[in-house]
Structure formats: C-alpha cells, structure tokens
Amino acid sequence: xxxxxxxxxxxEALIELGAKDERIVTLDADLSKSTMTxxxxxxxxxxxxxxxxxxSNMIGIAAGLALTGRVPFACSxxxxxxxxxxTIRISVAYTNANVKIVxxxxxxAIGEDGYSQMGLExxxxxxxxxxxxxxxxxxxxxxKQVVAYAxxxxxxxxxxxxxxxxESVCPPDYQFRPGRWCLLRPGxxxxxxxxxxxxxxxxxxxxxxxxxxxxxxxxxxxxxxxLDEEMLGRSAAKTGRVVTxxxxxxxxxxxxxxxxWLSEERPTPLKRIGxxxxxxxxxxxxxxxxxxxxxxGIARTVAKFLAR
Amino acid sequence: xxxxxxxxxxxxxxxxxxxxxxxxxSGHPGGSLSVIDLLVAIAFGRLRHDPRRPDxxxxxxxxxxxxxxxPALYCVMAKAGYFSEDALITLRKLGSxxxxxxxxxxxxxxxxxTGSLGQGLSVSLGLALxxxxxxxxxxxxxxxxxxxxxxxxxxxxxxxxxxLGRPDHPVDNLTVVVDYNKIQLDDFxxxxxxxxxxxxxxxxxxxxxxxxxxxxxxxxxxxxxxAEATKGTPTLVVxxxxxxxxxxxxxxxxxxxxxxxxxxEAVAAIREILGVTExxxxxxxxxxxxxxxxxxxxxxxxxx
Numbered sequence: 290x291x292x293x294x295x296x297x298x299x300x301e302a303l304i305e306l307g308a309k310d311e312r313i314v315t316l317d318a319d320l321s322k323s324t325m326t327x328x329x330x331x332x333x334x335x336x337x338x339x340x341x342x343x344x345s346n347m348i349g350i351a352a353g354l355a356l357t358g359r360v361p362f363a364c365s366x367x368x369x370x371x372x373x374x375x376t377i378r379i380s381v382a383y384t385n386a387n388v389k390i391v392x393x394x395x396x397x398a399i400g401e402d403g404y405s406q407m408g409l410e411x412x413x414x415x416x417x418x419x420x421x422x423x424x425x426x427x428x429x430x431x432x433k434q435v436v437a438y439a440x441x442x443x444x445x446x447x448x449x450x451x452x453x454x455x456e457s458v459c460p461p462d463y464q465f466r467p468g469r470w471c472l473l474r475p476g477x478x479x480x481x482x483x484x485x486x487x488x489x490x491x492x493x494x495x496x497x498x499x500x501x502x503x504x505x506x507x508x509x510x511x512x513x514x515x516l517d518e519e520m521l522g523r524s525a526a527k528t529g530r531v532v533t534x535x536x537x538x539x540x541x542x543x544x545x546x547x548x549x550w551l552s553e554e555r556p557t558p559l560k561r562i563g564x565x566x567x568x569x570x571x572x573x574x575x576x577x578x579x580x581x582x583x584x585x586g587i588a589r590t591v592a593k594f595l596a597r
Numbered sequence: 598x599x600x601x602x603x604x605x606x607x608x609x610x611x612x613x614x615x616x617x618x619x620x621x622x623s624g625h626p627g628g629s630l631s632v633i634d635l636l637v638a639i640a641f642g643r644l645r646h647d648p649r650r651p652d653x654x655x656x657x658x659x660x661x662x663x664x665x666x667x668p669a670l671y672c673v674m675a676k677a678g679y680f681s682e683d684a685l686i687t688l689r690k691l692g693s694x695x696x697x698x699x700x701x702x703x704x705x706x707x708x709x710x711t712g713s714l715g716q717g718l719s720v721s722l723g724l725a726l727x728x729x730x731x732x733x734x735x736x737x738x739x740x741x742x743x744x745x746x747x748x749x750x751x752x753x754x755x756x757x758x759x760x761l762g763r764p765d766h767p768v769d770n771l772t773v774v775v776d777y778n779k780i781q782l783d784d785f786x787x788x789x790x791x792x793x794x795x796x797x798x799x800x801x802x803x804x805x806x807x808x809x810x811x812x813x814x815x816x817x818x819x820x821x822x823x824a825e826a827t828k829g830t831p832t833l834v835v836x837x838x839x840x841x842x843x844x845x846x847x848x849x850x851x852x853x854x855x856x857x858x859x860x861x862e863a864v865a866a867i868r869e870i871l872g873v874t875e876x877x878x879x880x881x882x883x884x885x886x887x888x889x890x891x892x893x894x895x896x897x898x899x900x901x
Contacts, residue, residue, distance in 0.1 A: 314730075335765060338726075346719045346753035350761075353723015356708065358654070358731055361723075375713055376750065380720050383710040384701050 290429060292454035295485070296393045298432035299450055300325030303362065304332050305433075306440055311336070312360040313440060316351050318344045323452075324364035324393045345373040352386035360387060360440055367392025367408025367449060374414050381445050382418040389439045390415075393450040395425075396536025396568075397580055398486050400453075403570035408449070413541025415447045416514050422467065423514040425449040427488035428457045431511055434465040442467070449485060449513075453573055456489040458509060470517035472524075476506035479591055480524040483534040484510045484543050487562075490577070491534045493584035498591060505591065513543050516550055525557040532560045532591055536582055539563035560594040562587060598641055600814035607637040607814075610672040611843045611870045613685055616891050617668050619863040619898065621689040624697065627853040629669040631778035631811070631838040632740060636661075638817040639738050640673045643825075648678040651705040655733050658708045658724055662717020663742030663776060664698040665855070670707075671695055679706045686894075715748025717741065721771055722758055725831070729766035736825065739773045744781030747790050752802070759803035759830045771831035772824040773804075776811060778840035780851050795835055804833045811836025843870045860899040864892050 307313045307329055314336045315326040321339060330337030340347040344365055351363035363370075370377070370392050381388045395408035415421055424439070424446065426432040432450070439446050458473060473488070474495055483491035488509045495505035506524055510517070525531050531551065533544035544561030551557045562581060569576070577583040581590055610633050618624040639659060640646075646656045661670045668688060675682045680694075687693035694704040698712025709720045721739035728735040745751065761768050777795065779786050786792055796806045805827055809816040817836070824832035840854070841847030844866040847858075858866055871888060873881045882889040 336730075338761070340753075340757050343750075343753035343757065345716075345750040346722075346757055349716050349719020349750065349754065350723035350726065350757075352709070353720040353725070354727040354730075355723070356720075357724055357727025357733070357735075359727050376716055376719070379710050379713040380716045384720070 290457040292456045293429040294452060294454050295426050295429070295432040295450040296325045296452060298429040299391065299436055299448070300328050302433040302436035303329045306437060307333055307336070310360070310440060312358060314338065314354060314359045314361050316340060316347045316361055316363045318342055318347045318365045318369070320365050323366070324391065326362065326364050344369050345376045348373055348376045348388070348390070349380045351388045352380040352384055355387040356384070360389065362389045362391050364391040364393065366394040366406055367411040368406065371411045371414040377415070378418060382421050385420060385444060387444055389446050389448060391448045391450060394452045395449050396451070396486055397564065397576045398451060398453045398536050398573050400573040400576060401570050404568040407568040409538050409564050409568060410541070411449065412513055412537050412543065413545065416541060416546060421445045421447055421514070422512070423447045423449065424511055425485040425513055426511050427485055427509050428455045428459055430457065430459050430463060431465055435511065438465060438467060451486045453486060455486060458488050458492060465511060468512050468515045468517060470512060470520045471509040472506070472520065473509050474505070474507040476504040476528065478504045478528055478530070479506065479595060480528045480531045481505050481507045481534060481587070481591070482510050482521070482531065482543065482547060483507065484513060486536050487534040487582055490582060490584050490587055494587035494591065497584055497588040501592065503592065503595065510543055513546060516546055518550060518554070521547065521550060522555050525551060525555055530558050530595065532562060532594060534562045534582065534587055537563050539565055560590060562590055600818065603637050603641055603814045606641055606676060607634050608870060610637060610669065610676060612867050612888065612891065613672040613675070613682065614668045615844070615858060615863050615866045615870070616895065617671070617685040617688045618857040619860055619895055620686040621857060623689060623857050624668055625665040625855050626847055626858065627780065627840040628663060628666040628742060628776065628778065630842045630844065630847065631840045632663070632666045632776045633669045633672070634812045634814065635740065635774055635776060635817060635836055636669050636673045638814055638821065640677060642818055643821060648706070651679065655735055657736045657738065660709050660711065660717045660721045660724070660737065660739045661699060662711050662739055663714065663745050664712025667699050667712070670699065674706050714742065714745040715750040718751055718754040718773060721773070722754055722761055722768055725768040725771040726762045726766060728770060729762055729768065735770065737771045739771065741773060741775045743775055743777045743779065743786055743792060744789070746775065746792060755799065755802045755804065767829050768831050769828050772821060772834065773831060774834045774836050776838050777835055778838040780840040780849070780854060782854050784851050799833045803830065805830060806833045806835060808835045809837070811838035812842055845869055860895045863895050867892065
C-alpha cells in the first residue's frame with residue numbers, strides 16, 4: 290500500500306461514509322483544499338459549509354448542527370482550531386455537542402510554512418477538556434477506520450491528522466478499537482510508544498536498535514485520550530523503561546499523558562521525545578532530523594536513555 | 598396571549614428573579630430584569646415547545662447567549678412547567694441543575710451552554726440551519742447582550758448569517774434579539790466600548806433590523822411577527838431596555854449588574870415590582886398569600 294497522508298485518507302473516507310449517511314456534513318474555514326474536505330464538498334455540495342476565515346463561528350455552527358441531528362466535521366489546521374479553545378470548551382465540550390473536530394497539519398512535519406501553521410500544542414489543549422476523546426491514526430487503513438468510528442461515536446471527538454504521507458504500519462488484520470493501542474513489535478528492553486506521523490519512524494528505530502542488541506517494543510498509540518492503560522502498564526512492567534515519540538510538545542501531549550499515568554500508577558523511568566521549542570521553516574526531513582524524530586534520532590535517544 | 602396577561606407573567610417572573618438571586622447570594626439581577634419581558638413574550642406568546650418532551654425535535658429553541666441572565670430563563674421555564682418553582686431557590690447551590698450560567702447537560706430544556714459571551718449566535722445559526730436541513734419547522738430565538746456584541750465571534754457570525762444555507766436552506770427561521778440595556782459589568786456601554794451605530798452596523802452586515810422598546814409587549818409581539826414573516830434571511834431586533842427594569846434602585850445602575858440584593862432590599866424590590874406603596878404593603882400581603890410566603894422566606898434569610 291503506497292504511503293498516504295492521513296488527511297487524504299480522511300477526505301476519501303468522508304466521501305464513502307457520506308454516501309451512506311446523510312447526517313454527515315463538513316465545515317471549513319477556507320482551508321478545505323488542505324484539510325481535504327474539498328472532495329466531499331464537490332460530491333455533496335448542500336452538505337459542505339465554508340464559513341470563511343472565521344474558525345470560532347465555524348465551531349459554534351457545527352455545535353448547533355450537531356444539536357439538530359447532523360454529524361458535523363469541523364476542520365482546519367490544528368493550531369487554528371485550538372486557537373479558538375474557548376469556543377471548543379463551551380459550545381462543543383460543555384454543551385456535549387456531537388461535533389468531530391478535525392485538526393490537520395500537525396507537527397513540525399508540515400515543513401516550510403513554519404511554526405505559525407504547526408499544530409504543536411493541540412493535544413495539550415484538548416486533553417484538558419473532559420468528555421473529548423483524542424485519536425491520531427498512523428496510516429491510511431487506521432485513518433479510514435477511525436473516521437468511521439468518529440461517525441458512530443456519540444459526542445465530541447478530536448481527530449488529529451498529518452499533512453505528510455504516512456507509510457503503512459498497521460497489521461493486515463488490524464481493527465481500531467477506541468481506547469486501545471496496537472502492539473506493532475514485541476520487545477523486552479524498552480517500550481517505544483508513538484502516535485501518528487512518528488509511528489513508522491519508531492519502528493525503523495527499533496530495527497536499528499536490534500542491530501545494536503537492544504530489543505525495543507513498539508506500540509502505536511492512536512488513542513491519546515483515553516490511554517490504553519492496560520497495554521501501557523503491561524509493557525512498562527515488562528521492559529522497565531518507556532520512551533514516547535510524538536510530533537507535538539512534550540508538555541501535555543502523549544508523553545505528558547503517559548508521564549502522568551506512569552507516575553501515579555506504575556512509576557517507571559520515562560523519556561519523552563517531542564518538541565520543547567517553537568518549530569521553524571525547513572524541509573520536513575531536515576526538521577525531523579533536527580528535532581530527533583527520524584529513526585536515527587529516536588535510536589540515539591533510546592540508546593542514551595538506556596545507558597543512563 | 599393578551600399583552601396584559603404577558604405583563605402579568607413577566608411581573609411574576611421579576612418577583613421570582615429577585616427571590617432566587619437573594620437565596621443564591623450572588624448573580625445578575627440587572628440583565629435578568631432587562632431581558633425578562635422579551636423572554637416572556639417569546640416563551641408564552643409564540644414558542645412551540647412541550648415541557649414534558651424537552652427533546653421534541655420539532656420544538657422551537659431559545660438560546661440565551663447572554664447566559665448570565667439565566668435566572669430570567671429559569672423563571673420562564675419553571676412557569677412553563679419544565680420544573681417546579683420551588684426548585685428556583687436552588688440556583689447556584691451545589692448539586693442543582695440550575696447552574697450559575699446555562700448548562701445544557703444539567704438541565705433539560707436548556708439548548709446550549711452559554712455565558713462565555715459571544716458564542717450563542719454561532720450555535721443558533723447551526724441550530725437554525727440544522728432544522729432546515731432536517732426539514733423541521735423549528736424557529737430559533739437567540740438573545741444577545743449589548744456588551745456581548747463587543748465579542749469578535751458575534752461579528753463572524755453576523756457576517757456569515759445572511760448567506761448561510763442559501764439558496765436551499767436560508768436561516769430565516771432565526772430571530773436574534775439584542776437586549777440593549779446600555780450597561781455592562783464595568784460601566785455604561787458608551788464608557789467601556791461604544792457600540793453605536795448598532796442598527797446600521799447590522800444592516801451593513803446584511804441584516805434586516807427592527808428597533809423596539811423591549812418592555813412593550815405590543816411592540817415586542819409585532820417585531821417577532823415581522824421577523825417570522827421575513828423570508829430568505831434572519832432578522833435582528835434591537836430591543837431598547839432598562840437594566841434592572843421594575844426596581845427603582847436597580848434601574849440604570851451599573852452596580853446592579855452582578856450583585857444579589859440583601860433580603861431587606863429584595864423585599865423592597867418585590868413591593869415595587871408588585872406596584873404596592875409602602876403604606877399599603879402589610880395590608881397587601883394579607884391578600885396575596887404567595888407574595889407573603891416569599892417575603893417571609895426572604896426575611897428569614899436575614900436571621901440565618
């Protein structure tokens with residue numbers, strides 16, 4: 290299966306699901322060509338609403354549509370959506386409106402556009418809200434399953450999607466289950482927990498580490514909220530060391546969530562790989578190397594962590 | 598319903614607003630008293646709803662975007678039968694569904710969580726559009742505060758509304774009312790951030806605008822009729838109101854935006870609302886057992 294961006298798989302899934310379920314509608318803020326809902330808008334013109342560059346109003350309208358029985362997908366770049374946090378907080382989360390908030394262009398992986406367009410704090414913001422699950426799929430297969438799940442799930446949900454192409458990582462018989470992670474590669478020395486755009490790189494890092502005699506377990510954590518506490522606890526108990534890998538700030542993201550759970554429930558040495566500074570312009574490959582999200586960088590951090 | 602009957606209901610609601618805020622010891626009397634006539638005119642004059650089925654899909658909907666005035670809405674809901682009037686005095690108490698600002702999950706009949714100002718018009722647009730998409734006959738009434746329209750999201754919504762859903766589903770099933778009481782939390786609106794010219798601003802955004810006295814039931818009814826008859830676009834009603842309306846010492850006084858009366862003040866306020874002179878008050882209470890019960894209940898608060 291060729292590599293595909295999760296935003297592209299999302300756009301395809303919406304058209305397939307939209308044909309069967311007329312409750313599905315999309316809302317955009319002048320970025321439908323980037324969030325990949327433009328195809329849905331073309332296929333179902335009466336069910337796609339472009340509100341212009343006005344994200345707060347878009348999110349509020351989505352809430353009203355949800356309260357009258359639609360299943361709205363409110364889409365924009367992740368950073369612009371959480372910039373309207375107060376509207377998400379009250380009109381969606383507290384109102385318990387069945388809105389699917391879709392944040393695309395996450396992480397430094399978007400590259401040349403630079404920090405102002407990079408979703409690097411979105412998980413931290415949304416994770417603080419009760420009642421809003423967060424899902425970040427890692428490849429095309431998983432994305433399509435997650436979008437179908439989002440339609441069926443009653444209540445708000447945050448879906449985090451990449452601009453960049455994602456290599457296939459899920460096993461052939463994969464089935465997404467809410468709140469559950471997927472063990473991609475068993476290991477004994479260290480647990481690597483990755484999500485979205487970093488999952489493939491974590492797998493590659495594990496292959497490199499194997500050459501150095503380090504057995505790394507790799508987990509795809511599509512469900513960032515809630516965590517798969519059972520798998521996290523079991524793996525941490527087995528390997529005794531955990532590394533999280535995400536294209537997001539280490540504060541409040543997957544790493545933050547794992548740190549919170551481990552320190553309360555099963556204290557385990559932990560290293561969080563993620564951003565600690567603003568992003569910047571550059572080609573995505575160089576940026577991943579700079580931030581240590583590429584396979585070499587992940588392997589280097591793991592080896593150093595194990596040597597500590 | 599006859600205007601005199603609506604006035605009577607509004608008077609009863611004003612008494613309950615004072616009562617519940619005094620029990621709560623906090624809350625917003627000024628904006629509750631300025632908006633109550635508008636809410637009563639909508640809820641008892643025309644709203645299609647069923648208190649026994651708050652989730653009836655075809656119901657009309659009220660979104661009180663200026664959520665701090667929710668005591669007024671709670672009084673209207675109790676009067677309509679959503680819950681008992683006895684429950685009104687649980688306002689703002691731990692465990693009560695009558696939260697300090699509207700909570701849709703806690704209380705059936707509340708259409709949206711509001712109180713974080715600026716969001717209700719967008720939600721109302723979505724409700725109106727959703728009703729149209731579903732082929733429902735529902736009408737949506739959104740009530741904005743005047744200070745609230747200082748929020749940028751209101752103008753995002755205002756800009757999007759006239760074209761939203763067109764050509765097949767214009768949101769002409771939406772009536773928006775601005776409770777223009779001229780006072781916000783800190784001071785008079787003109788001193789904090791003047792809104793004028795309000796009417797021409799909304800007109801410039803493509804809205805038909807009707808200007809009325811928001812305490813005159815005949816004018817309110819006529820404006821709501823006119824809004825309902827308008828096709829192709831939502832309508833804005835600018836309702837000129839008096840903050841604290843009905844209680845002389847609260848009227849036009851920014852001090853009473855967000856402060857509850859003390860029991861003695863509450864009793865004086867209720868007497869004024871009922872239009873009874875001080876001299877006639879004791880005699881009146883012997884004839885109005887309901888008012889007498891509220892007054893003795895409030896006086897008891899002073900002793901606790």
